[in-house]
Amino acid sequence: MLGHVVRDYPSPRPVRVPPGTHAPPLRAPRMPDPLDAAAAPASPRLRVFLAGATGTIGRATARALVRHGHEVVALVRPRSAEAARAIAGLVVRTGDVTDPASLARDGFAGERFDAVVSCLASRTGAPADAWAIDHRAQAALLAAARDAGVTHFVLLSAICVQKPRLAFQHAKLAFERELMASGLTWSIVRATAFFKSLSGQVERVRQGKPFLVFGDGRLTACKPISDDDLADYLAGCLTDASRANRILPIGGPGAAQTPREQGEALFALAGRPPKFTQVPVALLDVIAGVLGALGTVIPPLRAKAEFARIGRYYATESMLVWDERAQRYDADATPSTGTETLAEHHARLLRGEARDDRGAHAVF
Numbered sequence: 001m002l003g004h005v006v007r008d009y010p011s012p013r014p015v016r017v018p019p020g021t022h023a024p025p026l027r028a029p030r031m032p033d034p035l036d037a038a039a040a041p042a043s044p045r046l047r048v049f050l051a052g053a054t055g056t057i058g059r060a061t062a063r064a065l066v067r068h069g070h071e072v073v074a075l076v077r078p079r080s081a082e083a084a085r086a087i088a089g090l091v092v093r094t095g096d097v098t099d100p101a102s103l104a105r106d107g108f109a110g111e112r113f114d115a116v117v118s119c120l121a122s123r124t125g126a127p128a129d130a131w132a133i134d135h136r137a138q139a140a141l142l143a144a145a146r147d148a149g150v151t152h153f154v155l156l157s158a159i160c161v162q163k164p165r166l167a168f169q170h171a172k173l174a175f176e177r178e179l180m181a182s183g184l185t186w187s188i189v190r191a192t193a194f195f196k197s198l199s200g201q202v203e204r205v206r207q208g209k210p211f212l213v214f215g216d217g218r219l220t221a222c223k224p225i226s227d228d229d230l231a232d233y234l235a236g237c238l239t240d241a242s243r244a245n246r247i248l249p250i251g252g253p254g255a256a257q258t259p260r261e262q263g264e265a266l267f268a269l270a271g272r273p274p275k276f277t278q279v280p281v282a283l284l285d286v287i288a289g290v291l292g293a294l295g296t297v298i299p300p301l302r303a304k305a306e307f308a309r310i311g312r313y314y315a316t317e318s319m320l321v322w323d324e325r326a327q328r329y330d331a332d333a334t335p336s337t338g339t340e341t342l343a344e345h346h347a348r349l350l351r352g353e354a355r356d357d358r359g360a361h362a363v364f
């Protein structure tokens with residue numbers, strides 16, 4: 001989905017963390033050296049209930065939680081069960097996460113759990129779906145979690161909720177507030193841009209087509225984070241006390257990147273001279289305006305107008321920590337974790353060694 005832009009961030013300076021957030025410690029290596037194991041403090045094996053285990057980050061999080069040594073139970077809808085069962089070590093149950101009765105009966109099944117990790121998210125971002133999933137289903141999950149004796153709830157959220165303008169952002173924020181007021185220990189992970197949201201043009205470039213950017217390609221910037229690095233960070237919230245009761249903005253390693261920089265890196269990988277086509281942001285305003293007006297008489301077009309607004313948001317807003325006082329995005333205040341870079345991912349895509357499961361609100 002993301003548009004993206006802005007450049008020339010200085011080399012790393014000490015991370016400044018906005019109030020209410022916490023700078024993460026460096027990520028532990030994913031595969032610990034067996035020689036260090038005796039010296040390392042043993043992590044407790046927790047019973048973890050995972051929601052959204054079949055999504056992009058959910059699948060990676062299931063793998064990470066199992067790798068961290070936890071017992072992981074996931075509730076998935078029947079149509080997604082086969083994909084979930086392919087995840088080694090994951091206990092898969094089928095039911096309806098939007099139905100409190102099914103959550104209790106089919107999901108938690110009267111058992112006790114230590115923690116919930118939720119990667120649940122609306123697949124479309126359309127207003128009705130966003131409120132149904134990002135708010136109501138999450139709230140039902142929280143209630144069921146409490147009944148099951150859960151003491152820690154880890155929520156995957158999005159950094160864009162810090163400047164909410166879209167329905168799904170308001171739905172996510174409403175649940176964030178309920179979670180913080182729940183009395184449970186909570187960790188709210190507001191991630192920056194996922195690799196899949198920044199990889200929609202790899203095939204275009206491979207075919208020799210120009211890379212599309214909004215404006216001059218420098219309107220926004222982000223710190224791309226890989227599925228596995230984010231999953232590792234989410235799993236780490238269960239055992240790292242410094243991530244308890246914190247809103248945690250988190251991006252991937254390295255400097256923030258504009259779309260133009262991402263495109264330049266992609267052309268270099270593909271061995272082609274850079275070629276950009278600039279798309280005016282006003283085009284999205286026109287589309288959103290027309291669809292919004294038509295939506296007053298043709299209701300299905302309302303959701304399409306929201307998709308255009310989502311596109312416009314990502315074309316003009318950075319996925320970085322927003323400095324309210326200075327009224328600007330701050331790359332240095334946006335914490336980083338992990339090791340995997342977008343360029344490495346793009347190289348794998350170009351070689352055909354990876355593929356993305358792109359969401360419904362991809363723009364390019």
Ligand SMILES: NC(=O)c1ccc[n+]([C@@H]2O[C@H](COP(=O)([O-])OP(=O)(O)OC[C@H]3O[C@@H](n4cnc5c(N)ncnc54)[C@H](OP(=O)(O)O)[C@@H]3O)[C@@H](O)[C@H]2O)c1
Binds near residue numbers: 359
């Ligand atoms: N894309 C980005 O760059 C980005 C950046 C920062 C944060 N985020 C946030 O990260 C979160 C997760 O993103 P993602 O890309 O991993 O999500 P995703 O791939 O779309 O996965 C969504 C998950 O929620 C489940 N789900 C959705 N609707 C459901 C329903 N009606 N009933 C049951 N399950 C349902 C899906 O189950 P099924 O598999 O059965 O559909 C899936 O497991 C979202 O909150 C997103 O806003 C995204």
